Amino acid sequence: MAKLVADVIVETLQEAGAKRCYGIVGDTLNHVTDAMRRKKMEWVHVRHEEVGGFAAGAEAYMTGELTVCAGSTGPGSLHFVNGIFESHRNGAPVVLIASQIDRVQEGLGFPQSVDQRKIYEQCSVFCEYISHPDQARRITAMAAQAALTRRGVAVIVVNGDTTKETIEDELHWRVSRPNPVTRPADDELETLAGLIAEAKKITIYGGYGCRNAHDEVVALAARLKAPVAHTSRAKEFLEYDNPYDVSMTGIIGIKSGFEALENCDLLICLGANFAWTQYYPHKAKIVQIDTAPENLGKRTPVTLGLVGDVKHTIEALLPMVEERSDDSFLKACLKEHEKSLKALDDQTKEPSPDLIHPQFVAKTLSELADDDAIFTADGGTPFVWLLRYIRANGKRRFLTSLLHGTMANAFPQAIGCAKAYPGRQVIAMCGDGGMTMLMGDLLTLVQEELPVKLLVFRNNTLGFVEMEMKVEGMLDAFTDLKNPDFAGVAKACGFHGLHVDNADDLDGAMRDWLAHDGPALLDVAVNRFELVMPPTVEVSQAVSTAMYGVKAVLNGRLDDVWAMAENKLLK
Numbered sequence: 031m032a033k034l035v036a037d038v039i040v041e042t043l044q045e046a047g048a049k050r051c052y053g054i055v056g057d058t059l060n061h062v063t064d065a066m067r068r069k070k071m072e073w074v075h076v077r078h079e080e081v082g083g084f085a086a087g088a089e090a091y092m093t094g095e096l097t098v099c100a101g102s103t104g105p106g107s108l109h110f111v112n113g114i115f116e117s118h119r120n121g122a123p124v125v126l127i128a129s130q131i132d133r134v135q136e137g138l139g140f141p142q143s144v145d146q147r148k149i150y151e152q153c154s155v156f157c158e159y160i161s162h163p164d165q166a167r168r169i170t171a172m173a174a175q176a177a178l179t180r181r182g183v184a185v186i187v188v189n190g191d192t193t194k195e196t197i198e199d200e201l202h203w204r205v206s207r208p209n210p211v212t213r214p215a216d217d218e219l220e221t222l223a224g225l226i227a228e229a230k231k232i233t234i235y236g237g238y239g240c241r242n243a244h245d246e247v248v249a250l251a252a253r254l255k256a257p258v259a260h261t262s263r264a265k266e267f268l269e270y271d272n273p274y275d276v277s278m279t280g281i282i283g284i285k286s287g288f289e290a291l292e293n294c295d296l297l298i299c300l301g302a303n304f305a306w307t308q309y310y311p312h313k314a315k316i317v318q319i320d321t322a323p324e325n326l327g328k329r330t331p332v333t334l335g336l337v338g339d340v341k342h343t344i345e346a347l348l349p350m351v352e353e354r355s356d357d358s359f360l361k362a363c364l365k366e367h368e369k370s371l372k373a374l375d376d377q378t379k380e381p382s383p384d385l386i387h388p389q390f391v392a393k394t395l396s397e398l399a400d401d402d403a404i405f406t407a408d409g410g411t412p413f414v415w416l417l418r419y420i421r422a423n424g425k426r427r428f429l430t431s432l433l434h435g436t437m438a439n440a441f442p443q444a445i446g447c448a449k450a451y452p453g454r455q456v457i458a459m460c461g462d463g464g465m466t467m468l469m470g471d472l473l474t475l476v477q478e479e480l481p482v483k484l485l486v487f488r489n490n491t492l493g494f495v496e497m498e499m500k501v502e503g504m505l506d507a508f509t510d511l512k513n514p515d516f517a518g519v520a521k522a523c524g525f526h527g528l529h530v531d532n533a534d535d536l537d538g539a540m541r542d543w544l545a546h547d548g549p550a551l552l553d554v555a556v557n558r559f560e561l562v563m564p565p566t567v568e569v570s571q572a573v574s575t576a577m578y579g580v581k582a583v584l585n586g587r588l589d590d591v592w593a594m595a596e597n598k599l600l601k
Contacts, residue, residue: 036065036193038166038200039186043071043125046174046205048096050074050089050449051127052082053110056102058129058190063100071098074449074478077470079106081442083113083126087183088406088429088446090122096174097446100127103190104142111149112436114183118153119433121181121238125173126150130159132191146187155182163195171203178207212321213338213346222317222334223350229296229315231359232256234274236340238263239301239320243341244424247300248272250344255354257363259287261304262417262432269422274360276367279309282414282562284374286367294359300340305329319343374418383533388412388487388556390533392419395457395485398540401425403455404447408440408464410494412487414562416459438467441484445471448480455544457483462513463492469519475549476524483544484551486516489558497562520551529553 033041039062050072055063066073076082082099090097099114101107107128117124128146130136136143151157156176160169166188173184214222226232234256240247244267251258251274259276260268262283269275279287291297291311299318303325310316310330317334318326326335336343378393380386392415399405402425407416413430420428429447431439444458465486475482492509499506520527526546530539536554543552 032196032198034061034065034193035160035163035166035188035195035197036061037069038197039127039160039170039188039193040065040069040071042167042170042203042205043096043098043174044069046096046171046178048098048125048174051098051100052076052086052446053100054079054082054102054106056106058103058131058193059100059106059127061190061193062127062129062188072449074445074474076442076445076474078468079109080111080113080438081445081468081471081474083110083117083124084439084442085113085446085449086124087113087117087120087122088443089450090117090124090177090446091120091429092404092427092447093450094123096123096125096178098125098127101129103129103131104144107146108144108149111153113442114150114185115153116431116434116436116439118155118183120429122183123177123181124183125170125177126154126183126185128185128187129193130187130189133189134191136189146185150183150185150187153183154185155180156184158186160186160188160192163192163197164200166192166197167200168203171205175205175207178205211339211342213342214319214336216346218334218336219343219347219350222336222347225296225315225317225334226254226298226351229294230356231294232296232298233290233294233314233363234258235260235279235291235297235299235302235304236264236268237261237300237302237304238267240264240340241267241301243300243339243344244268244271246341246344248274249348253348253351253353255357255360256298257290257360257367259283259290261302262413262430264302265417266422266426266428270424274364276363277370278417280304280306282417283309284370284418286363286370289366290363293363299332300344303329378419380533384531386530386533386536386554386556388415388489388560389419391485391487391536391554391556392416392459394536394540395459396420398537398544399426399457400455403427403457404429404444404451405457405459406430406440406443406447407459408461409435409437410461410464410492411489411560411562412440412459412461412464415487437461438464440464441475441482442468442471444482444484445474445478445480448482449478455483456481457485457544460484460486461493462486462488462490462511462516465516466511466513472520472523472525472549472551479548481546481548481550483546484520484549485543486551486553487556488513488516488553489556489560491558493558493560494562516551516553520549526550527553529555531555 086099177184407413407430441458517527517529
């Protein structure tokens, strides 16, 4: 029986597990969206395609299942670019249908013509044209399989006129989803066991590759009497029910995580591809285990690089290593962890009701949110407050832009999370800069009836950028934000809006906000001059910040200097 190309594309994606598609309808996409309507694939109508890219990626990241987004030719598909980059770097299995002008107009400079392949091949695991109707099912199945097995975005480029052509007889191409067991060879594991036997102070450093190996990592730490530090992406997988946890390293990490790496003589990196070389130890031996061979030794020189997934590698390694009795290094690291957590907690204490610290807001949220809440956070200071202060418990999920580092990801990603898990509390921790960048899609929350909770940290500046400038010794410039009444904007869009300017009002307002049956926005005025202090402060950073203070005084910005002194940056 003859089928439209559009029908074949949608049918193949549904067979691969896709339930919904995010985007904005339009011309060259019309036959595809009509096929989705007839085949009952849910269409999520966003107001900006970038939001659709974020949302589709969030759903795919959280569920591990295929999600779709689709754009019309030219501007429609191009608007997806930033959301697609974010989703691809997160390892989210997404298929983007990027439609193209009719074939008869290609090569003639026709309006809205864009070479989609050149745009998207740099942020995809698969990017291919459907050049003939008979390729429709095969190319679509290849795209879906690439997205699911290689964990990234796959792009299908199809001309508008092709989507309405028919296919008579075809082979029924389907998606395979293999689940191989990958671990190093026995002789390689014996070499690792030998390095472990020789070491005096061992630290385990877990990354996103530990997402299915919590119990195995804890078992290895118990056997080796080793502290477990983790990357930011691994927080939700390794922080909870882990008596060996010493938290994160890196600029948004804490001192205990940093020192556990710096002071060991053997570092075992498990599924960790942390990018900042300066936070790896320079004197220790380093073993790296990863499923991707190209990651071995990419971030720091390694003594031994092994290919394997964390769970099965540890299972094979454990019988080869003896349980250690010396736990002095572990105890020292755990003692430092207690001190580091207390230092973080001290930053949540409010000196006065009219100066609200964002740390206090995040801690309050952690205490009041559901045990299985899903949190997203904008790039910049909001993701710092999430990673440092929102408690992981094995049920909560976290998503922020750690690999792409974009603004404005939080509430678009929350849309995808809410679609994927309609019964769970979904909370977006937004910066005021990020919120205003894509604010039009507040209307999507209303139109799609999504009870997402938006928390706006309103400091009236691009705070992370301002801090970067000051640490470089520069006067901050062009970071000021003239913001609207966010609670009023929320009400105008049709949902619940509140604002808080006094710390004494936060608890009650936050309870009201979380309990509201529908989308709600809580706008909190937080301290503009709050600092994101790294685990250690280099002399050059201190000198540059002091230089900022001198420049600020000479330029008559005494209020800034006093505010920063109160936050201990110039002391």
